[in-house]
Amino acid sequence: MNIYDISKQAGVSIATVSRVLNGSPNVKPSTRRKVMEVIDRYGYTPNAFARGLGLDTMNSIGIICADSSDLYLAKAVYYIEGSLRKNGYNCILTCSGYDHGDKEAALALMLNQRVDAVILVGSNYIEADREGNGYIMNAAGRIPLFLLNADMDCPNVFCAMCDDFKAMQEASLALIDSGVTDILYLYNSHSYSGLRKLDGYRSACRMREIPVADDLMQFYDGSREDIDGVCRFLCGLRKQGLVFHAVLASEDMLAAGAVKYAKLNGIAIPEELSVIGYNNSLLTTCSNPEITSIDNQLETLCYQLTKTCIGVLSGEKMPPKIIYSGELVEKETTRLSPGPLDAADGR
Amino acid sequence: MNIYDISKQAGVSIATVSRVLNGSPNVKPSTRRKVMEVIDRYGYTPNAFARGLGLDTMNSIGIICADSSDLYLAKAVYYIEGSLRKNGYNCILTCSGYDHGDKEAALALMLNQRVDAVILVGSNYIEADREGNGYIMNAAGRIPLFLLNADMDCPNVFCAMCDDFKAMQEASLALIDSGVTDILYLYNSHSYSGLRKLDGYRSACRMREIPVADDLMQFYDGSREDIDGVCRFLCGLRKQGLVFHAVLASEDMLAAGAVKYAKLNGIAIPEELSVIGYNNSLLTTCSNPEITSIDNQLETLCYQLTKTCIGVLSGEKMPPKIIYSGELVEKETTRLSPGPLDAADGR
DNA sequence: TGGCGTTATGAAAACGTTTACATGATAAGC
DNA sequence: GCTTATCATGTAAACGTTTTCATAACGCCA
Numbered sequence: 001m002n003i004y005d006i007s008k009q010a011g012v013s014i015a016t017v018s019r020v021l022n023g024s025p026n027v028k029p030s031t032r033r034k035v036m037e038v039i040d041r042y043g044y045t046p047n048a049f050a051r052g053l054g055l056d057t058m059n060s061i062g063i064i065c066a067d068s069s070d071l072y073l074a075k076a077v078y079y080i081e082g083s084l085r086k087n088g089y090n091c092i093l094t095c096s097g098y099d100h101g102d103k104e105a106a107l108a109l110m111l112n113q114r115v116d117a118v119i120l121v122g123s124n125y126i127e128a129d130r131e132g133n134g135y136i137m138n139a140a141g142r143i144p145l146f147l148l149n150a151d152m153d154c155p156n157v158f159c160a161m162c163d164d165f166k167a168m169q170e171a172s173l174a175l176i177d178s179g180v181t182d183i184l185y186l187y188n189s190h191s192y193s194g195l196r197k198l199d200g201y202r203s204a205c206r207m208r209e210i211p212v213a214d215d216l217m218q219f220y221d222g223s224r225e226d227i228d229g230v231c232r233f234l235c236g237l238r239k240q241g242l243v244f245h246a247v248l249a250s251e252d253m254l255a256a257g258a259v260k261y262a263k264l265n266g267i268a269i270p271e272e273l274s275v276i277g278y279n280n281s282l283l284t285t286c287s288n289p290e291i292t293s294i295d296n297q298l299e300t301l302c303y304q305l306t307k308t309c310i311g312v313l314s315g316e317k318m319p320p321k322i323i324y325s326g327e328l329v330e331k332e333t334t335r336l337s338p339g340p341l342d343a344a345d346g347r
Numbered sequence: 348m349n350i351y352d353i354s355k356q357a358g359v360s361i362a363t364v365s366r367v368l369n370g371s372p373n374v375k376p377s378t379r380r381k382v383m384e385v386i387d388r389y390g391y392t393p394n395a396f397a398r399g400l401g402l403d404t405m406n407s408i409g410i411i412c413a414d415s416s417d418l419y420l421a422k423a424v425y426y427i428e429g430s431l432r433k434n435g436y437n438c439i440l441t442c443s444g445y446d447h448g449d450k451e452a453a454l455a456l457m458l459n460q461r462v463d464a465v466i467l468v469g470s471n472y473i474e475a476d477r478e479g480n481g482y483i484m485n486a487a488g489r490i491p492l493f494l495l496n497a498d499m500d501c502p503n504v505f506c507a508m509c510d511d512f513k514a515m516q517e518a519s520l521a522l523i524d525s526g527v528t529d530i531l532y533l534y535n536s537h538s539y540s541g542l543r544k545l546d547g548y549r550s551a552c553r554m555r556e557i558p559v560a561d562d563l564m565q566f567y568d569g570s571r572e573d574i575d576g577v578c579r580f581l582c583g584l585r586k587q588g589l590v591f592h593a594v595l596a597s598e599d600m601l602a603a604g605a606v607k608y609a610k611l612n613g614i615a616i617p618e619e620l621s622v623i624g625y626n627n628s629l630l631t632t633c634s635n636p637e638i639t640s641i642d643n644q645l646e647t648l649c650y651q652l653t654k655t656c657i658g659v660l661s662g663e664k665m666p667p668k669i670i671y672s673g674e675l676v677e678k679e680t681t682r683l684s685p686g687p688l689d690a691a692d693g694r
Numbered sequence: 695t696g697g698c699g700t701t702a703t704g705a706a707a708a709c710g711t712t713t714a715c716a717t718g719a720t721a722a723g724c
Numbered sequence: 725g726c727t728t729a730t731c732a733t734g735t736a737a738a739c740g741t742t743t744t745c746a747t748a749a750c751g752c753c754a
Contacts, residue, residue: 002709015712018713019712046710049710049711050711051710052711
C-alpha cells in the first residue's frame with residue numbers, strides 16, 4: 001500500500017492524498033473525507049523513509065547517555081524521552097560510556113542516522129571542549145546540541161544545568177556551621193558538574209577559613225553499583241588514620257557507602273558522622289538512616305532542555321543557557337541548625 | 348554531497364560508488380582505492396533515509412519500555428541497547444507506561460517508524476493476549492516481537508524469561524523450611540511475571556500444606572519510588588491486626604519498604620521478621636540490613652533475547668522461548684538453613 | 695586469433711514521499 | 725457576461741540511495 005494505491009482508490013492525485021495526510025488547508029472538505037475514508041479502510045500509513053527523504057527529517061532526536069542503567073541518568077533519559085515524544089519526536093538512544101572517544105563515535109552514529117538534534121546526558125567532559133575540537137565542535141553547526149548539566153559557550157550548543165557549585169557550597173556551609181570542620185569530600189567523576197561541585201566545597205572551606213586539605217578530597221574510582229566498595233574504601237581511609245566527621249558526596253551512591261561504613265564501624269549518624277549525598281535519589285530513602293541530599297531538580301532541567309530543543313528546531317530563538325538552583329533536603333544523616341538554607345546563607 | 352558528486356569526482360558511476368560503500372567484492376582494487384580516497388577527502392556518508400527507502404530498513408529496533416526510570420527496567424534497556432548497537436542496530440526508545448492502550452499506541456508509533464523489530468520490556472500483560480487480539484496479535488506477522496520476562500505462544504513472538512514461578516516457589520519453601528509459616532506476599536504488578544511469582548508462592552504454601560490466606564497476599568498500589576509509602580502500607584496492615592513473620596516481595600523496592608517498616612516498629616530482622624526481595628538490585632545492598640533477594644539473571648536474559656532478535660532478523664531459525672532459573676542470594680534479612688537452594692529442593 | 699567464462703562497470707528503474715508550478719474550477723466585482 | 729482573485733487539483737521533478745540487467749573488459753585456452 002502506497003500513496004499511489006490510495007490516490008487511485010480515492011480517484012484523486014497523489015498530491016491531494018499527500019495534502020490530506022499533511023493537513024493542508026487547501027483541500028475541499030468533501031475530497032478530504034473521500035480520501036480519509038480510503039486511508040482508514042486500508043489502514044494506510046505513509047512510508048517514513050520516503051517521507052524522511054523528501055523532508056530531510058524523520059523527527060528523531062538522538063540521546064547520548066553515558067550510562068542509562070545509572071539511577072540518575074536513567075531518570076533523565078526517561079523525562080527527556082517523554083517530553084520529546086509528547087511533542088512528536090522520537091528518540092534514538094545510545095549509551096556511550098564515560099569515555100570521550102566512545103562519545104564521539106556515538107555522535108557520529110547519530111549524525112549518520114540524520115537526527116535533528118542530539119541531547120547529551122551525563123558526563124560532559126570539559127577538557128575536550130576547551131581544546132576547541134572536541135565532539136562539541138565537530139557537531140556544532142550541523143545540528144544543535146543540548147547538554148544536560150554542563151556549561152558551554154559554543155554556537156548552536158544549549159545547556160540546562162543546576163548550579164552545582166552553589167548547591168555544594170551551601171551544603172558545605174551548612175555542615176560547617178553545624179559544627180563540623182573536617183569534612184571528607186568524596187567524588188567519583190571528573191565531569192563538568194563533578195568539578196563544579198568540588199569547587200563549591202573548596203569555596204565554602206575558604207569562606208569559613210578552613211584549610212582545604214588534599215586528603216579530605218578523595219576520588220573513588222570503583223563501580224557506580226558497588227556501595228560495598230565505597231564502604232571498604234572509607235574503611236581503608238580510616239585505617240590510614242584519616243579523621244573526618246562528615247562525608248559530603250558528589251552522588252547518593254557514595255553517601256550510601258558512607259552510611260554503611262558508619263554502621264560497620266559503630267559510628268553514630270549523625271552524632272559522630274554527618275552524611276550528605278547528591279541527587280536526592282531513591283537511594284536516600286532506601287538507606288537507613290535516610291540520607292540528607294541535594295535535589296538538583298532533574299525533572300525541571302530535563303523539561304527545560306527539551307523545551308529549548310523543540311524551540312530551536314522550530315526556528316525560535318532560545319536562551320543558550322538555563323540555570324536552576326539545587327535544594328538541600330535534610331533527612332536523617334545530618335543535624336543542620338537552624339534550617340539548612342538559612343544557615344548556608346551566610347555568604 | 349551525494350553519491351553523484353562522489354562518482355563524478357572519482358570518475359566512475361554511482362553504481363560503483365554504491366558497491367564500494369557496501370563492500371561488494373566485484374570492484375577492482377584500484378577502483379576501490381580511487382573511490383575511497385574521494386569519499387575520505389569529502390568525509391562523505393550516505394544518506395540514511397535514501398538508504399532506508401531503497402533497502403526498506405534503517406537497521407533500527409524499537410524498545411518499548413514501561414518505565415525506563417525504574418531501576419530494573421533501566422538496566423534491561425541498557426543491556427539490550429548495548430548488545431544491539433554492537434551488532435549494528437540502533438534503538439528507538441519509547442516509554443509507554445504500564446497502561447495497555449498506551450503500549451498499543453507506542454507499538455503503532457514503532458511500526459510507523461519502520462523498525463525491524465520491537466522489544467518489549469516490562470509489564471507484558473497476559474490478559475490482552477489471551478483474547479487473541481491484543482497488541483501482540485496486531486504486530487505479529489509484520490515484524491517480529493521480542494518479550495522480556497513474558498511467556499507467549501504466538502508465531503513471530505519470541506521470549507526470554509526467568510522462571511519466576513520456580514524462583515519464588517524456592518524462596519517460599521526456603522522461608523517455610525526455616526520455620527516461618529505466616530509469610531506476607533507483597534506485590535505491585537499484575538504483569539505476566541508478577542502473576543507467575545504469586546503462583547510460585549501459592550504453590551509452595553500448598554506443598555507444605557500451609558493455608559493460602561487472602562489477607563497474606565497484599566497488592567501495593569503506590570508509586571514504585573515511594574519506599575516510605577510501602578512502609579506506611581505495612582504499618583496499616585499491622586494496625587489492622589495482621590500477623591506475619593516474613594515479607595516476600597515481588598520487587599526489591601517493596602522489600603526495602605518492609606525493612607523500613609521493621610525499623611520503625613522496632614522489629615528485629617531477621618529474628619522477628621524475614622525479608623526477601625526480587626531482582627537483587629542496588630537497593631538490596633543500599634538497604635540496612637542488606638536484603639536477601641532473587642537474582643533473575645537480567646543481563647543473561649537481555650543478551651539472549653537480543654541474540655535471538657539478531658538471529659531472527661538475519662533469517663536464522665531461533666528458539667521461540669528461552670528460560671533461565673533465578674537464584675536466591677542470601678544476605679542479611681533472612682536466616683535460611685542450611686543452604687537456601689538445598690532447603691528449597693524438597694519439591 | 696577466436697571463442698568463452700569471469701570480472702568490472704554503467705545505465706536506468708525502483709523505492710514512496712513532498713512540493714513547485716501549472717492549470718482548471720469557482721466565486722466575486724463590475 | 726467578462727475579468728480577476730482565490731481555491732482546488734494535477735503533473736512532474738526532486739530527494740539519494742540500491743539493484744537488475746546489459747555490456748565492456750579481461751584472461752584463458754585451444
